[in-house]
Amino acid sequence: xxxxxxxxxxxxxxxxxxxxxxxxxxxxxxxxxxxxxxxxxxxxxxxxxxxxxxxxxxxxxxxxxxxxxxxxxxxxxxxxxxxxxxxxxxxxxxxxxxxxxxxxxxxxxxxxxxxxxxxxxxxxxxxxxxxxxxxxxxxxxxxxxxxxxxxxxxxxxxxxxxxxxxxxxxxxxxxxxxxxxxxxxxxxxxxxxxxxxxxxxxxxxxxxxxxxxxxxxxxxxxxxxxxxxxxxxxxxxxxxxxxxxxxxxxxxxxxxxxxxxxxxxxxxxxxxxxxxxxxxxxxxxxxxxxxxxxxxxxxxxxxxxxxxxxxxxxxxxxx
Amino acid sequence: xxxxxxxxxxxxxxxxxxxxxxxxxxxxxxxxxxxxxxxxxxxxxxxxxxxxxxxxxxxxxxxxxxxxxxxxxxxxxxxxxxxxxxxxxxxxxxxxxxxxxxxxxxxxxxxxxxxxxxxxxxxxxxxxxxxxxxxxxxxxxxxxxxxxxxxxxxxxxxxxxxxxxxxxxxxxxxxxxxxxxxxxxxxxxxxxxxxxxxxxxxxxxxxxxxxxxxxxxxxxxxxxxxxxxxxxxxxxxxxxxxxxxxxxxxxxxxxxxxxxxxxxxxxxxxxxxxxxxxxxxxxxxxxxxxxxxxxxxxxxxxxxxxxxxxxxxxxxxxxxxxxxxxxxxxxxxxxxxxxxxxxxxxxxxxxxxxxxxxxxxxxxxxxxxxxxxxxxxxxxxxxxxxxxxxxxxxxxxxxxxxxxxxxxxxxxxxxxxxxxxxxxxxxxxxxxxxxxxxxxxxxxxxxxxxxxxxxxxxxxxxxxxxxxxxxxxxxxxxxxxxxxxxxxxxxxxxxxxxxxxxxxxxxxxxxxxxxxxxxxxxxxxxxxxxxxxxxxx
Numbered sequence: 001x002x003x004x005x006x007x008x009x010x011x012x013x014x015x016x017x018x019x020x021x022x023x024x025x026x027x028x029x030x031x032x033x034x035x036x037x038x039x040x041x042x043x044x045x046x047x048x049x050x051x052x053x054x055x056x057x058x059x060x061x062x063x064x065x066x067x068x069x070x071x072x073x074x075x076x077x078x079x080x081x082x083x084x085x086x087x088x089x090x091x092x093x094x095x096x097x098x099x100x101x102x103x104x105x106x107x108x109x110x111x112x113x114x115x116x117x118x119x120x121x122x123x124x125x126x127x128x129x130x131x132x133x134x135x136x137x138x139x140x141x142x143x144x145x146x147x148x149x150x151x152x153x154x155x156x157x158x159x160x161x162x163x164x165x166x167x168x169x170x171x172x173x174x175x176x177x178x179x180x181x182x183x184x185x186x187x188x189x190x191x192x193x194x195x196x197x198x199x200x201x202x203x204x205x206x207x208x209x210x211x212x213x214x215x216x217x218x219x220x221x222x223x224x225x226x227x228x229x230x231x232x233x234x235x236x237x238x239x240x241x242x243x244x245x246x247x248x249x250x251x252x253x254x255x256x257x258x259x260x261x262x263x264x265x266x267x268x269x270x271x272x273x274x275x276x277x278x279x280x281x282x283x284x285x286x287x288x289x290x291x292x293x294x295x296x297x298x299x300x301x302x303x304x305x306x307x308x309x310x311x312x313x314x315x316x317x318x319x
Numbered sequence: 320x321x322x323x324x325x326x327x328x329x330x331x332x333x334x335x336x337x338x339x340x341x342x343x344x345x346x347x348x349x350x351x352x353x354x355x356x357x358x359x360x361x362x363x364x365x366x367x368x369x370x371x372x373x374x375x376x377x378x379x380x381x382x383x384x385x386x387x388x389x390x391x392x393x394x395x396x397x398x399x400x401x402x403x404x405x406x407x408x409x410x411x412x413x414x415x416x417x418x419x420x421x422x423x424x425x426x427x428x429x430x431x432x433x434x435x436x437x438x439x440x441x442x443x444x445x446x447x448x449x450x451x452x453x454x455x456x457x458x459x460x461x462x463x464x465x466x467x468x469x470x471x472x473x474x475x476x477x478x479x480x481x482x483x484x485x486x487x488x489x490x491x492x493x494x495x496x497x498x499x500x501x502x503x504x505x506x507x508x509x510x511x512x513x514x515x516x517x518x519x520x521x522x523x524x525x526x527x528x529x530x531x532x533x534x535x536x537x538x539x540x541x542x543x544x545x546x547x548x549x550x551x552x553x554x555x556x557x558x559x560x561x562x563x564x565x566x567x568x569x570x571x572x573x574x575x576x577x578x579x580x581x582x583x584x585x586x587x588x589x590x591x592x593x594x595x596x597x598x599x600x601x602x603x604x605x606x607x608x609x610x611x612x613x614x615x616x617x618x619x620x621x622x623x624x625x626x627x628x629x630x631x632x633x634x635x636x637x638x639x640x641x642x643x644x645x646x647x648x649x650x651x652x653x654x655x656x657x658x659x660x661x662x663x664x665x666x667x668x669x670x671x672x673x674x675x676x677x678x679x680x681x682x683x684x685x686x687x688x689x690x691x692x693x694x695x696x697x698x699x700x701x702x703x704x705x706x707x708x709x710x711x712x713x714x715x716x717x718x719x720x721x722x723x724x725x726x727x728x729x730x731x732x733x734x735x736x737x738x739x740x741x742x743x744x745x746x747x748x749x750x751x752x753x754x755x756x757x758x759x760x761x762x763x764x765x766x767x768x769x770x771x772x773x774x775x776x777x778x779x780x781x782x783x784x785x786x787x788x789x790x791x792x793x794x795x796x797x798x799x800x801x802x803x804x805x806x807x808x809x810x811x812x813x814x815x816x817x818x819x820x821x822x823x824x825x826x827x828x829x830x831x832x833x834x835x836x837x838x839x840x841x842x843x844x845x846x847x848x849x850x851x852x853x854x855x856x
Contacts, residue, residue: 031419032411035639036675037517039506040729040753052753054729056674059698060660062688086510091433098431170432173326173448174457176479179430250511253427257512261420265729268678268686275682282680284412286640289403290531292543293640299415303643303680308546319647319685 003218006225006233010214013237020244021252028256032284033277038265043076044068045265054265062269073263080254082106094168097160104154104190111146114139115204115211122208123216129208140203147204151197155190158183182248189239192232200226325448330458330491331483334389338449338491339378345445347782350789351796352827359822362778365771373770374490378449382497384535384769387490394486397530401489402466404529408521409463413528416639420514421521425460428453428513434505439756439783440498450779452505452515455495458482459522493532496522500761500780501636502722507754523637533637536766541633542641546648549625550595551633551766559628562598563621566606573606574846578613580605583656584620590658591619591692592649592673594666594809595629601812604665607836607850611696614843615704620656627652630663631809632672636763646677650685660688662695665834667721667808668761671728691724693807696839697733700740707842709741711849714801716742716838717791719784719815720755721808729753734807734835741842742803748791756783758806760814776814777821785818788830796828801853804832825855 041052046067048054055061079085084102087095118129118139129136129143162183165171201207209223210233225233243249268274282300289295292310293302298318305316329338343356353359365375372386388397407413409422434452435441441450448454461482464471471480482488496519503516526532535541545551554562563580571577581587591612597604612619622628626648634642650673653661663670674689681687699705718738724730731752738745750756758765759781767776792802806812815832824830831853841850 028419028423031422032415033679034419035416035677035679037417037420037514038675038727038729039503039514040726040731042729045729048729048731051731052725052729053731056691056728056730057694057733059694060688060690061694080510084510086508087431087433090436090508091431094431094433168432170435170451171430174430174432174453176481177477178474178479181477247427247429250427250429253423254511256419257423257427257514261423261514262506262512268681270683270686274679275686278679278682281415282682284415286413288407288413288528288640289400290528292531292538292638293528299640299643302640303647306644308543308641308644319651 004222006230007214007218007222009237010233013240017240017244020241021249024244024249024252028253028260032281033274034261036264037261039262042263042265043072044070044263046072055267062267066267073259077258080258094161094164094171097157097164099157100153101157101161104150104152104157107146107150108154108193111143111150111204112211114143114146115208116215118143118208119211119215122212123220130203130205143204143208147197147207151190151194155187155194158187158190162187182246185235185239185242189232189235192228192235196229196232200229323446323448327454327458327461328482330495331485331488334374334376334487334490337376337379339447341378341444341447341778345447346778347443347445347786349782349786349822350793353789353822363771363774369770374494376487377491377494378447378498378775380772380775381494381770382534382767382772382775383493383532384767384772385532385539387493387532388486389490397486397489398484400530401525402484404525405459405463406467407529408525409467414521414524417517417521420517424456424513424515424518425463427511428456428460428515429511430457431510433510434508434513434515437504437508438499439502439504439759440500440780443779443782449495450498452499455492455499455522456515456518458488458492459518462488492522493526496526497534497763497767498775500722500757500759500764502757502761503726504722504754504756507726520636524639527638528640534763534767534769536768537633537637537763538641541631541763541766542638542645545626545629545631545633546644550629551631552595552599552629554595554598554629556623556625556628559595559598559623562602563623566598566602566609569602570606570610573848573850574610578609580609581620582623584618585655586657587620588618588659589620589662589695590627590653590656590660591621591662591664592627592630592669593621593664594631594669596631596809596813597664597666598628600816601809601834603837603850604809604834607834607840608664608692610840610843611699611705611836614706615699617699619662620658622652622656624652624655630666630669630673632669632677633763633766635668635672635676642672642676643680646673646680647685649673650677650681650687653687654684658687660690662690662692664692665807665809665836667723668810670721670730671723675728691728691730691733693724693730693733693737693835696836697736700737700839705839706844707741707839708844709743709842711842711846712742712803712838713744714803715744715746715792715795716803716805717746717748717788718751718805719748719758719808719811720751720753721806721811722755722757722761724808725755726753734805737835737839738805741839742805746791748787756787758784758808758811758814759818760810765810765813765817773817773821777818781814781818784815785822785824788824789828792828792830798827798829800829802828802830803838803851804830805835805838806832807835829853831855
């Protein structure tokens with residue numbers, strides 16, 4: 001069977017999403033080493049993170065092994081990812097709406113994953129998800145649960161987030177039309193999904209059939225999609241394409257802000273790989289124009305061979 | 320509280336208008352014994368003749384005390400230079416130092432304002448918009464959007480490309496960059512990890528590195544004087560030698576024993592570097608260190624070499640290269656003295672500058688271990704190297720957590736463990752530890768004394784700390800009881816000294832401020848007379 005245009009657009013949208021997210025990841029991870037700028041509490045500080053301590057509390061710390069705990073990081077990460085802990089603690093009126101909104105999105109992602117598993121099961125194991133097989137039953141009900149809850153929480157949360165953004169003076173004054181557009185875009189996707197679920201696809205069998213047609217690369221029948229379902233699929237695809245190019249890709253940035261900035265307390269010990277990286281960045285050429293700079297010198301030269309008021313020193317050994 | 324209708328776009332308004340005027344009724348109330356406006360000095364207006372050369376059109380206060388270009392041709396140049404600087408700030412070669420954290424913070428802020436209520440300046444002001452942590456950050460973000468991105472050029476206001484970049488914008492933004500203490504309390508709250516404190520730091524860097532604009536106490540009288548004359552205080556090596564002799568005499572007078580303070584002792588284990596402000600304003604602090612180190616039998620030395628006797632590094636607040644120039648000089652002196660480690664005295668920003676920020680500037684023989692005096696002192700205490708009697712400190716004591724030492728470096732417990740052991744009436748203020756409030760003097764504010772900036776500091780940036788201190792001593796606030804506010808940081812002491820004078824805290828409440836080592840020496844069993852003097856100075 002031939003692949004329809006709609007199916008093709010789904011593949012393309014998903015591919016763009018993956019490539020764009022990877023490109024974003026690459027962009028952040030390929031930036032040069034930066035000066036340390038950690039912020040305590042740093043959750044991997046073993047035995048100290050509870051009160052915000054660091055290895056600097058240890059006398060002669062550079063002579064002792066650093067004790068870190070991955071569990072501490074995971075605990076903090078999960079609390080933030082799954083519960084949006086900081087918004088809960090510091091801006092509860094926003095959290096009340098943004099948490100269900102985010103939870104709704106997580107559940108919809110889980111729902112998509114379950115549709116994917118269901119699609120694979122139907123396409124390659126020949127097992128209908130609507131059969132009485134235990135595996136089918138598990139996937140069927142989990143899909144039903146995540147999809148239903150995801151749609152309800154996501155839709156309500158999205159409406160609530162829109163309202164709070166408009167009602168909260170600080171948020172309203174600082175919001176651009178784009179902020180509202182992004183939320184409205186997501187809302188439209190949710191509300192179309194909700195409408196389709198409530199009217200023509202109560203148990204998500206059509207959604208699964210569409211996913212099955214995708215994972216089987218056209219070897220199974222493409223289900224009949226009405227106008228609402230077709231619009232929903234297209235808008236969802238557009239959302240996937242759009243997200244990596246917006247602030248909504250903060251799921252990528254958040255890894256770097258926490259792991260590579262706030263929690264990056266790795267010391268530059270003699271002979272370490274950090275020291276090698278430092279030597280490299282000190283070779284960058286600087287062209288700041290203020291009087292206390294000499295444009296064109298390397299960073300190390302600026303730091304050691306220029307007088308503090310901007311005159312080049314006559315003799316100087318670069319440090 | 321008066322309503323504040325200030326918008327982001329107002330930053331570009333003509334300079335005949337002051338964006339915000341602070342009124343007493345807007346200020347956060349102070350607890351007892353303060354009852355109302357009659358208990359504190361009034362707010363003042365900027366002098367009319369300041370307007371000619373300085374930017375009073377933000378909130379009426381002047382942080383940048385260098386004449387600013389405020390006419391025709393120079394204005395165009397100013398805008399162009401600002402844009403050039405912005406491009407450099409976003410480039411790898413000019414700003415490898417903070418490119419990744421900066422770009423992340425520019426890219427992901429959702430304007431949820433979760434950070435706003437973390438800011439002591441914002442809260443103290445009665446929530447004035449220009450002090451929101453997001454205010455200056457969002458202005459720069461929108462300027463970038465409008466002038467440096469395609470999406471901004473195509474979609475304009477829809478994507479937030481709506482800030483007009485003119486001289487008014489640049490001048491007000493320069494001032495607003497000096498309304499944040501860089502305490503980074505806001506950053507702790509961000510669910511995404513956006514750091515508005517960093518963006519403020521970077522705006523300051525842009526102005527310094529490209530336009531040569533920075534407050535004189537930080538640059539001309541700060542890092543430049545530090546490197547040129549030996550200290551940001553103007554203290555010369557000769558002056559330093561005289562002060563050391565004075566301190567030795569003073570110690571002898573106080574404890575009845577002469578201690579030879581080691582200076583330039585090659586091969587010592589420790590190079591101790593104090594903030595030079597201690598020698599001039601609080602010589603009892605280096606004296607207390609000398610007494611304790613003598614008692615503990617340490618191998619240590621001070622340096623009399625230019626820069627080596629002043630541990631400050633004002634570059635940490637506004638210019639990375641100036642920071643590196645000072646830090647490398649410190650490291651070079653330590654290397655020449657062949658010490659095993661540098662120990663930083665009671666100075667918060669000196670701690671962070673040489674230990675954390677400059678960590679990725681040092682390499683090879685300049686990469687010398689650095690340690691906090693607080694860690695060392697606790698280690699000595701727990702090893703029984705001091706003979707202390709806590710009963711000698713039987714008065715109410717509370718502790719300030721210098722942001723640079725605690726939130727930004729993670730040294731939280733050593734100072735507390737000492738206080739719990741030597742001060743029976745020690746009580747925490749709230750909040751404390753890594754969630755503390757800034758003293759109000761952070762990021763250079765403590766030393767910025769020009770024109771009416773001290774009023775900004777006392778009324779807005781230090782107000783929260785004054786409130787906290789009063790609350791910590793609320794059970795004994797009467798002036799009949801002497802109380803001790805422990806501040807293990809020179810700049811925090813400077814800001815507190817001025818704030819306490821401003822609010823009349825000594826007369827009203829009998830609270831003195833001083834360091835940790837003074838309190839330790841006060842508890843020494845061998846001392847016949849108290850080391851702590853209960854008088855205002």
